[in-house]
Structure formats: C-alpha cells, structure tokens
Amino acid sequence: MIWLRATKGLKMHKTKLAGLALLAVLSVAAHAAGKPMQPGLWNMNIQGETHVDPSLTVPVQREMKICVKPGQKPETVVVPAKGKQCTSSRSTLADGQTQWTFHCDMPGAKVTQTGTFATGPATFDSHWTITSVTDAGASTSTTMRVTGKRLGSDCGAVK
16 A cells, blocks of 8 residues: 655544555556556656645655566556455547546545546556545545656566
C-alpha cells in the first residue's frame, strides 16, 4: 500500500483513505487506450494534491518502479486479483482517449475515481480525480497525474 505523508492536523484515517485511492489508480494503470506497454522495468511518477477540507491540502508525490515480465500481459502486473469491492465503466472520448470510472466500497469508505489515460510501448500518461467519503461523512478530493516511462528490458531486483 502506498502511504501519503501527512501534514500537521491530518488524521491518520484520512491519510489511509488517500493512500487507498492512490493504490486504486495504480491498480488500473495498464487498462489504457493506445498501444500496449512493453515488458521490462518501468518508472511511475505520481504528482497531485489531496484536499481534506477547505483549509488543508496535502501534496501527493510518489515515484515507484514496476516490472512487466516478458510474455506477461502488463495488466497482470498492476491489477490486483479481481475483487467484489469495485465496479468500473469505460467510454471512448471524442479525442480517442478512454475514460474510466471506478466506484469502490472500501472498508469504512466509498471511493469514486474518474480518469483518462493512454499508453505506448514506452510511455504512460494519466489524469485522475478521486473523491472519498468515509462512513463517518468525512470527505477528501484528490487530483493527480501519473506518468510512466519504460527504463529497459531488465527488471533487475524489481519483482
């Protein structure tokens, strides 16, 4: 799970919720419009911000490496085993990009994500808006961009 750094006054459950939303974005990364991602080592860069309330904004910044193995479909690298907590829909936009919407019933919260993304053999680009509402009624809104670049065919120590 990806954890976001919390600033003073941010409650841990809100940080966990934002982390779950960020994890869910990466979980669907390979189901993009465009050409398939080539196998190998990829660097994923996540930039954005989470609005916890009108006076508190937390930056979202994370970089991670993922490995797409030879002969393995890229979606099996970043998509977790199918579960019952999320439903999804997709549509093709006028510019040819695919827009995805996910509704997830996570423990203690409901998360809605809408985003567009496109892949090429060595590139990945996506933009997301994520809204989370806890069972207690607290809400967060996150906007982010995830960009990826293929680094090479050898994954090294990255599994």
